[in-house]
Amino acid sequence: MEIDVEPATMGAGSITHKMDGQLGAIPLIPSSASIDSAGLNWLKYAIGPPQVDSTSPCRFSYIVIMDSQLWLDVFSNFRYAVGVFLLLSLFLWKLVKIFSNDNQSKKRSFKSWLSGYSYIISAPEILQSGFEKAGKRPYTISTPEHDQVMLSSEKDVAELLAVSEEILSLHAAANDLFRPKYTMGGFELHDNPKDNEPNIHLRVIRVILPSYFPILQPILEQKIRDTFAHELISKAGTEWKSMKAFSGIKRIVAAVNSVLFVGEPLASNPTFVDAALQFPNDAFTTAEVIRMLPAVLSAPISALMTRRSAAIKTMRNFLFPLVEERISKYPRDTDAAEKPLDCVQWLIDSIPKDRPWPTEKIVAKICALWFGSVHQLAMTLTFALYDLGTYPEYVDPLRKELEMHNTESELSSLKERWRAFDRLPVLDSFLKESARLHPSDCISVRRKALTPHMFTSGTHIPEGAWACVPQAALQKDPSYYANPETFDAFRFVSARGDSGDTHTRTSNFTDVALPFPFWGMGKRACPGRYHAAWVLKLVLAHVVLNYDMKFSDDRASRSFKWRSAIVPRSDTTLLFKARGPDAPGTLEV
Incomplete structure (x- = not known):
């Protein structure tokens, strides 16, 4: 199965993420706050070296190869698992299209939206490879919710910092990221430069x-000493x-x-x-x-x-x-x-x-x-x-x-x-x-x-x-x-x-x-x-x-x-x- 992410519009080219192979039931959230890489063993895959597309100096693909034997060990019916995942994904995508207040979410195709989920489990590699291929030029990464345009040059970053918060907002990003209205008892962040x-x-x-x-340092040193000693667990014979x-x-x-x-x-x-x-x-x-x-x-x-x-x-x-x-x-x-x-x-x-x-x-x-x-x-x-x-x-x-x-x-x-x-x-x-x-x-x-x-x-x-x-x-x-x-x-x-x-x-x-x-x-x-x-x-x-x-x-x-x-x-x-x-x-x- 091939999932091709739609390229994002950029000034100097575009980025395409291509995933070849079989994609299984990718989890949407951690099973607990302590989830670690062991909990994602069944999602192991190899990301091959980025393939450069000579038609654009800032265009590349990701090849994701699934370990078929691993899937056979995990799923008794792989095709059924893929089908269920795709149906659930399609249903969720339709809900987002219908109910989302975000214009970008409404405009995204199903392929683009689905491919954004590769970001969940491989974002560090995607971001690093994009940086290496783009140099200091901007490059775009898809996530399940939106596109992210990465800026690396001194000129672009200086401009980013200078743009009005009514246009590019930190607080709006934080509200999207942490949803404080629902997670912090109604607290929300606002951009209001006229109000201190x-x-x-x-x-x-x-x-x-x-x-x-200076006054608090001795107090904290004692607190650290006491708490650290309390956290240590003794081992018999050592x-x-x-x-x-x-x-x-x-x-x-x-x-x-x-x-x-x-x-x-x-x-x-x-x-x-x-x-x-x-x-x-x-x-x-x-x-x-x-x-x-x-x-x-x-x-x-x-x-x-x-x-x-x-x-x-x-x-x-x-x-x-x-x-x-x-x-x-x-x-x-x-x-x-x-x-x-x-x-x-x-x-x-x-x-x-x-x-x-x-x-x-x-x-x-x-x-x-x-x-x-x-x-x-x-x-x-x-x-x-x-x-x-x-x-x-x-x-x-x-x-x-x-x-x-x-x-x-x-x-x-x-x-x-x-x-x-x-x-x-x-x-x-x-x-x-x-x-x-x-x-x-x-x-x-x-x-x-x-x-x-x-x-x-x-x-x-x-x-x-x-x-x-x-x-x-x-x-x-x-x-x-x-x-x-x-x-x-x-x-x-x-x-x-x-x-x-x-x-x-x-x-x-x-x-x-x-x-x-x-x-x-x-x-x-x-x-x-x-x-x-x-x-x-x-x-x-x-x-x-x-x-x-x-x-x-x-x-x-x-x-x-x-x-x-x-x-x-x-x-x-x-x-x-x-x-x-x-x-x-x-x-x-």
Whole structure:
């Protein structure tokens, strides 16, 4: 069976994805939040080298060859399975055509719509191959919902960032991606540049929270120490303790963020922390289901799915009384020294006096901030620990740098100690290199076209399509990085030696630039990147100073792919052995 995707209109050519072979019943959603590559073994296929069509310098095909023996092992009647899949796909496509409010969805042919599903299981390969064939020219990828036009040149990306949000909208893309109206209790994102009110919660995370880093750092160090020790599982007859990496890291990040977002005693309430950790899982899963269904089904399906989980309800049940207590207990004229140091309080204090917010709105903003602060941070931290285990030669340089920092800052003020910690060059460079090679998403700078837009290069973005930046491909672009596939923890420092004081940074982990669009770009770059980098450094420093670490199984797969995301597997196990209380450089709080 051959499925041919219709080429998308572009300024310099077009891309065609061709799939030859037999296509089985492709799953539309993960079976659970912890699905991994093992759960897709029956979908194994080989993607042959892209075949260049000489009629266009920016045209190529994908050949997908199905393993027929694998299908015979799985299906007793392959043709029946294919027939059922195609009938269900045709039915769903018809529903989308009838009920969708998206003009692009209404115009797509069945072949184009069906072929977009190859994106679900092979997006990283599709995006990388497209980048390699197109160079810095735009290229278009089909997804089940819409087309995505990838922009890689400095000129195109600069223009993308400059276009009005009334034409190319980040918030519209985020609403499509996460469906917050149905997954976050009615919260929605809006583009309204004339109204500063929607930016209040972003100012809290981007400006106010970082100003308290020096004061909060000792508190977080203790929280990390306690939570990390709690997550380790002892093994009889050995000094090594185990932890399911991604699961454990998510709980550590949730515990730390609870201190920053809601403060004590709620941050130590296991019922709240468990619900807060489950909430993003439920939201992602629900959004993934309803984004592939006609809009008319979003409300009933999301209600059915969220009813099965009480996570968001539990969070709100805790947050409502907390917010109301803070408003009554700490009026505006209360001395700042008496107020709690957390995002709930800072958000309340930042609300305009003449336009007070209802409790419902404050809680919704806190939930929205929380949604974006756990999983991405946890995935980045998990991949950093993977790299620490894969490249143990960097443990000693990191450890020496941290030990020297502890010695030199022992008598320093909190502010001086935090500033010195934030500037540690090898730690910063290690995290940036890990994020460069192992981003949790292959795409960045997503913008949805609210109206058709033509770039000066001639690239056309139809209404409903997305304009994006191929993050993973750019971060391995040889024109930006020497030996781009090689992990080099010293890549972003200017000097290399055994002594930590010989290193100086050439760039920062939190920098925003086209060769490193990890945090997004432009005025919409990630507002929480300073918070995220700080927490990443604190946890990694704790591991390096206090533990020796290794993989339980060096050969086990460590991640799986879903759409453009690359997610750590939930069953990858790391082993830790305490260095002892007298180990040089062990953190003392």
